[in-house]
Amino acid sequence: MSNIIDRRKNAKGKSTGNRQRFLKRVEGQIKKALPDIISQESIQESNTGGKVKVPIKSIKEPAFSHDPASGNKQIVRPGNDRFSEGDKIPKPKGSGHGGGRGKGSNSPEVSEDEFAVVLSREEFLKYFFEDLELPNMVQKFLENTESFENKRAGFIKYGNPSRLNIKTSYQQSLARQIALRGAFLAKFKKLEATLATTTDPVQLAALQAEIEKVKKQSNTIPFFEDVDLRYNHFEQIPLPTTSAAMFCIMDVSASMGYHEKDIAKRFFTLLYIFLTKQYLNVELIFIRHHTTAKEVDEYEFFNSKESGGTVVAPSLELMDKIIKERYSGGNWNIYCCQASDGDVWSDYDADECGVILRTQILPAIQYMAYIEISNHSRDSSLWRTYRSLEDENRFSMRKLYDVSQIWPVFRGLFKKEKAIPS
Amino acid sequence: MNTELYRRLFSNPTWDDQTLEAADEITSKIGRESLKLLTYPNQIEIVTAEQMLDAYSLIGLPTSYPHWKFGKDFVLNQNNYSKGRTALSYEMVINSNPCISYNMENNTTCMMVLVIAHACQGHNAFFANNYMFKDWTAADSIIDYMVFARDFILKCEEEVGHEEVERVLDAAHALMNHGVDKYRKPTKLSARQENERLKNLVNFKRQTYNELWRTVPKPRPIADGQFHRSFKFPEEPEENILYFIEKNAPTLPVWKREIIRIVRKVSQYFYPQGLTKVMNEGFATFVHYHIINEMYDKKLVDDNFMLEFIHSHSSVLYQPEYNSRYFSGLNPYTLGFNIFMDIKRICQNPTQEDKYWFPNLAGKDWLEEIHYAMQNFRDDSFILQYLSPKVIRDMKLFVVADNEDDDDYEVSAIHNERGYRKVRESLSNQYMREFYVPDIQVDRVDLHATSKLHLVHRVINERSLHNEEAKDTLEHIRYLWEFPVQLVSKNKLGINDKIFES
Incomplete structure (x- = not known):
């Protein structure tokens, strides 16, 4: 079946x-x-x-096979509608694969x-994101490492003797002793009352023995019992060992056309996914600037349409201010990534940027990447100013203009390297 | 028989367990009584599309050893399926005892009945009775053997690392077509026996190991050239290259030999399937056609059911013509079905022509003749024996000669008196294994110096080897053999055509 x-x-x-x-x-x-x-x-x-x-x-998956172009073959085909024996059919030109159905390159068949x-x-x-990392992470490697802090979280009944909390345990013991003693006392009183009224000598002796027993019991209540013991309890709270902050600075001035903004956004998107995926504890600070700089949230950073003229320095000033307010004290690995088309309103602005970078920002941060989205062969004034500050380990700059260059540039900036001894 | 109940079950387009049981019961009853089919017991499994894809990529075996090739097939099938480029088949059937068939869950009732008749009666009976399957496969132990194969390969991966195992499998897969015995019967082993054999082998080697043998001086090679001939090894050429490597590779570790053996066994298991495609599908179609028609005659199914059946049946048998954009070769279902139907016709109503062409068939009992044909042939011999002028005319078969040196194809035969034999012969040749698997054999091994393996390719009809493929495959052989390998293409005069070295 x-x-x-x-x-x-x-x-x-x-x-x-x-x-x-x-x-x-x-x-x-x-x-x-x-x-x-x-x-x-x-x-x-x-x-x-x-x-x-x-x-x-x-x-x-190689295997021995015949060369389709070679040899003499007799092939049977169905549906003869016009041929007689001896008819000749010219072979298709340029195709060695006689009789095979050619596929156009645009053919949807895969x-x-x-x-x-x-x-x-x-x-x-x-x-x-394989093989990518934040450069110059000093000592405090972020990747998936977390340390724990013990935090008090009440008392528990079982635990390590070294964590015995005597005060709480004694409280428990005291309560138990009082409760038990009370019970014996009540029994004692009741027996005494009966004793007073009893005359029968046999009964009397029994009662006296009973009283004696209760007295003894009430005196032997144990000072500590297992149920009294209380231990200190600690909970493990995960703690970020290191903290990193990434400043994303994007130029949204009018000179940044649709294409430039698109590239910048793609770049920052990559950066954003990279950081949020690889590192648990990275704070991201988004700054958009045209003539003024503004700290914005992630949504606005990627989606806002606001635009204006170009002054770069305020964004760096804003960054410096934020660092001083929130990320000072040396506990932070600070990174910055700036994207711009390199157009500045005046050379003065570029000079000022250079000064801010050199004196205030670069000493405070681990690594800065500057990407310039332009296809001019001539270096922009911002580029020229930054060029003088470029430093292999601390400050990299790249130019790109084509979408296809984003990934190589990104990889170039964040490639895993040998850790720098701190 | 409760005709009403069956009718009601089968006219409901959605099916349930009861429907399937009923379908199985009826089809096996008709198969047994009217068509006299002897089958393995059936195991009908209802699967989802996803499970069907899994089954596809494991080449239809319920379990197989792990290898990326199956993953690639899976990805490919999944792509095609999810894009709607290909539909999945309604069923898949495994040559095992009990005969396992996978039926798709989204088949309608009609499709379910058809599929059960097709696979569980038709294919099943074919597996159980055709000589190729009886001689070359072990339906009882294949599932068991695959479990052994999987476990063995997993164990190897654990011990030597999976890259190395993969390497061996890759190389062995490249030679799958050349790992088949065509003339010797393989022994039928179950997993238990197989394990025991391995254990005994290792034990024996360990117990009989003797350090002394290493010190015995090797016999001197005979320098005199005239005796060289008689020391040729192997004495006879060997066409099963995998077998030859497994048994004779000079330094191959035991586990590699065992993996080669596994691939060889799998290849051998599929060997009859490749050679009986037309017959197998044709016979199964013939069976489902008869069973369903008989169900209709007995009023077990209604007209709606029949219409759906006829639609599916004719779609299966659709044969696009040579100039159609849907043409992709001869449809094995159509060709096989037509020939089987014609055998029946010739037995029942022979014409003058049939009496001339098939004196042995005309007027005989058709069922007996069908059984005889189903049991004793494979595609090439089946076509050579039974392709009738009527089928050639109906399908309008014609032969195109494609000679390498000519600028034109030439129509060398069409469906007329002069052409029948030529069409039949050409079509038969087309289904011979030599048509698509080059004839390559182990000629000799240079035992005395380099251990070089010499392979010979016999060129048939001027068809040469595909250079790139041959070179790549040779690399694989080189890896398995672990010593130099040479492949020589010899044309019909015995003159070397091409030489590949690795």
């Missing part, structure tokens, strides 16, 4: 393991495809979920050689 089994409730994902193995095999290709994806996709939106398609070339791997968001970001 046949056996009918409903397998629908069985575990799915029998192929998950094999899929992982396959992904491992094409890891190199996935990494290579990343820059393209950055330039095509709006990652800010896709950060929230969804899937990423990575086009890859399939791995070859051959086995090239297809898309659909990665989950998690998988994607894993490939994405």
Whole structure:
């Protein structure tokens, strides 16, 4: 008799393991495809979920086979509608694969050689930010390291003897002793009352023995019992060991066209995803500036349309002010990332920026990255000023203009390097 | 038989357990009584699309060893399916005892009945009776063996690391087509026996190990060239390259040999399936066609059911013509079904032509002849034996000669008196294994100096090897053999055409 089994409730994902193995095999290709994806996709939106398609070339699985162009073959085909024996049909020119159906390059059919791997968001970001880190993190490595602080959290009944809290335990003991003694006392009084009224000598002796026993018991109430003991209790509160703050400064002046802003936003989006994904304790400070600088929240930073003329210095002043107010004291690893098209209102502004950077900001922070979104071959005045401050470890600057350059520049800025001895 | 009940069950487009049980009961009754089918017991499993995709990528086996290739197939199938580029098949059936078939949950009642008739009767009977399957596969132990294979490979991965195991599997997979015995019967082993064999082998080696043997001087190679011939190794050429490597690779560790053996066994298991595609599908279609029609005759299903059935049946049998944009070769379902139907017709109503072409069939009992054909042939011999002029005419088959050196194709035969034999012969050739698997054999091993492995490719019909593929595959052989490998293409005069070295 046949056996009918409903397998629908069985575990799915029998192929998950094999899929992982396959992904491992094409890891190199996935990494290579990343820059393209950055330039095509709006990652800010896709950060929230969804899937990423990575086009890859399939791995070859060679086997001995015939060269399709070679040899003499007799091929049977169905549906003869016009041919007689001996008819000649010219071979298609330029195709060695006689008789094969050619596929146009724009054909929607995907051959086995090239297809898309659909990665989950998690998988994607894993490939994405591999080998990247915040530079110059001094001593206080952030990545997934957390320390704990013990905090008092009341008393518990079980614990380490060294944590015995004598005062509380004694309170418990006292209460117990009073309660027990009271009970014996009541019994004692009752027996005495009966004793007073009893005359029968046999009964009398029994009562006296009883009284004696109760007296004895009431005197032997133990001073401490296990139920009295109380121990100090501590709870472990995770503590950030190091704190990092990232200042994102974006120029939103009118000279920044749609394209420039788009690039800047993409860059900051990457930075934002990178930091929030890799580091638990990073504070992000967003500053937008045109003629005035303003600290904004994340939403406004990425979405606001406000614009105006260009003065850069106020943003740096604002940053300096915020550092002094909130992030002083040397407990913070401070980073700054500034994006601009390099256009400044006057050389004076650029000079002022240089001064602020040199005297106030750079000494206080770990690392600053400046990206200039422009395709001019001529260096802007801001670029020239910054150039004099450039320093391998502390201050990097890059120029980019094309979407496809974002990822390489980003990688260049945040590539894992050997930790600098502090 | 409660006709009303069945009718009611089968006319409801949604099915439940009762429907499936009824379908199974009816189809096996008709299969058994009217078509005299002998089958393995059935195990019908209802699966979701996702599970079907899993089954696809494990080449239809319920379990298999882990390898990226299956993951790649999965990703590919999943892509195609989720884009709507391909539909999943309604069922998938495994040559095992009991015969496991996966049926898709979103089939309608009609499709379920069809699929149960097709797979659980048709394919099942084919697996159980065709000589290729009986000779070359062990339906009783395949599931068991795959469990052993998986466990063994997982154990190897644990011990030597998964990169190394993967490397061996990659190399062995490249030679899968050349890991098949065509003339020797494989032994049928279960997982338990297999494990025991391994254990005994290791024990034996350990117990009989003797340091002394290392010190025994090796026999001197015979320098005289004229005796060289008689010391040729192997004495006869070996076409099962995987087998040869497994048994004779000079320095291969035991675990690698065992992995090669596993791949070889799997390849052998699938060997008959590749050679009986037309027959297998044709016979299963023939069976479901008869069973459902009989159900209709017995009033077990209504007209609606029948209409849906006819629609599905004819879609399965759709054969686009050579110039259609949907054309992708001959549809094995159509070809096989047409030939089986024609055998029946020739037995029942032979024409003058049939009496000339098939004197042995005309007027015989059709069921017996169908059974005979189903049991004793494979695609190439089946076509050569049974492709009738009528089928050639109906399908308007014609032969195109594609010669490498000519600028034109030439129509060398069409569906007329002069062409029947030529069409039949060409079509039969097309289903021979040599048509798509190059004939490559182990010729000899240079035992005396380099341990070099010599392979010979016999060129048939001037069809040469694909250079890139051959080079890459040779690399894999080199890895397994661990010594130099040479592949020589010899044309029909025995002259070297191409030489590949690795």
